[in-house]
Amino acid sequence: MAGNPLFADRVAAVLAAEGVEFIVGFPENRLLNAAALVGIRPIIARTERVAINIADGFTRVTAGRRIAACAVQHGPGTEAALAAVAQAYGDRTPLLILPGAYERSDQHIEANFDAAAVYAHVTGWATTLNDPRNASEVLRHAFGLLRGRPTTGPVLVAIATDLLWEEAPEEIPSYERAAPRRSAAAPQDVAETAEIIAEAADPVFLAGSGVLYAEASDELRELAELCGIPVATTLNGKRAFPEDHPLALGAAGKTYPATVDHFLEAADVIVGIGTSLTRSAYLRPLPAGARIGQITDDARDVGRNYDVSFGATGDAKLVLRQLIDELRRRHPDGLRRDRDGATRATIGRLRESFRGAWDERLRCETAPISPYRVIAELMDTVDRTRTVVTHDAGNPRDQMMPFYESVVPHGYIGWGKTTQLGTGLGLAMGARLARPDWLAVNVMGDAAFGMVGMDFETAVRCELPILTIVMNNGVMGGYMQYMPDAIERYGANRTSGDYAAVARALGGHGERVADPADLRAALERGIASVEAGTAALVEVLTREEPVFAMG
Helix, strand or coil, rough: CCCCCHHHHHHHHHHHCCCCCCCEECCCCHHHHHHHHCCCCEEEECCCHHHHHHHHHHHHHHCCCCCCCEEEEECCCHHHHHHHHHHHHCCCCEEEEEEEECCCHHCCCCCCCCHHHHCCCCCEEEEECCCHHHCCEEEEHHEEEEHHCCHCCCEEEEEEEHCCCCECCCCCCCCCCCCCCCCCCCHHHHHHHHHHHHHHHCEEEEEEEHHHHHCHEEEEEEEEHHHCCEEEHHHHHHHHCCCCCCCEECCCCCCCCCCCCCHHHHHEEEEECCCEEEECCCCEEEEEEEECEECCCCCHHHHCCCCCEEEEEHHHHHHHHHHHHHHHHHHCCCCCCCCCCCCHHHHHHHHHHHHHHHHHHHHHCCCCEEHHHHHHHHHHCCCCCCCCEECCCCCCHHHHEEEEECCCCCCCEEECCCCCCCCHHHHHHHHHHHHCEEEEEEEHHHHHHHHHCCCCCCHHHCEEECCEEEEECCCCCEEECCCHHHHHHHHCCECCCCCHHHHHHCCCCEEEECCCCHHHHHHHHHHHHHHHHCCCEEEEEECCCCCCCEE
């Protein structure tokens, strides 16, 4: 381009300096072109919402170490993206949102959408960039928030559209990349926490997504084994601790295995690690009689919903290492309250009886196919050490959480303090973008596919081959309690469609399964298609099965 570069080019240069590899968006923002000029790949989705979901999945699987920027059009594009940013905010995913803003001369008009003002409620920080002289400091601060404390959640910098198209100054100031900074905890807090853990009769660790962002799964495992303490996870923390480990209880979500119920109810001390301990319909309530401790990188989380009487503030990886060192110093001969294997034996017994109680559904041979059979077949078919799986909202989440065992730190994306149907599709594409050598799978219902199904074409077009499993029971599952008369009189919960045919029409592999005996082979063909580079959709005709595991 002749003459000086545009201001958008200056911003793209900053993104490149910060190591941004991908920019996702729809349908128009000058940054999408400017990014391409500096070697940042633009990924154009079919909707703003799915574009944000893609960046969300990418960020989760890379533990926030790699940041994908999001650029959408000012006005309607920014309005349409709000839902996905709110989803990321609920789960505290660190995303960089760079929407356009109205031209500076029009920003005062009341009807024009003020992104920074509206998004302030669903971001860790939101601002509008109107002055090119402030660009470096504003962007450096944004990246500093994202890297310094990932649980800030999304950060938004709206940039005036006319500024993006304006010529940049001839001299572009030098830009120094924002360095990640992590803090350890105060020694006295670590000492107190270690003492309480050591003296507790029946302690339990509850791990959240902060363990994943800190890449502290190894330290959590070391601490659990040192102390012989069982570990449960939150919905978002599922995969922070290997669920095939003898001390693993599973995820304490809206639904949960019997191990979670037994040990949480018996606990005298529960230590939340890398979790805000926010009360939610999607986190099993903590028992009233237990003493609560909390390790978090954000002091604002302490005592948010529960009476927290001890703990430490700092990066989970650093604090867990401090705890391990302190406990080893205090107990040089080892602190293993599980000397006789009683805890492990109880966990093993509860697992076996729990799976046995559900085996009829997990191995059901009749049609329509049980959704639990789908989950069991998926777990048996994939290599779980090289697969990332995510559920969707509603029944798929509640059916998968207790039964799909994640064995590696990024083998599952649990999400949903707010539960928007269809989010899993974009998350899976983002996971594939982050780990192209892994299989990425999203399991969704037919109602969820109806929300975002056209973005299956994004996976095809952008060469992000994922496996989508649609459990099609012909209804919006779980809504009977909300509108029984509307359903009885008008069938208001009914849905219809041939989703495998849609997948084929959009350029992917698609097939429909009605017989349980055909399910494994269909999944294997879908995986083969993905390995060959083509997105695949396996539609399974299931029955509505509103029976859930809750202990």
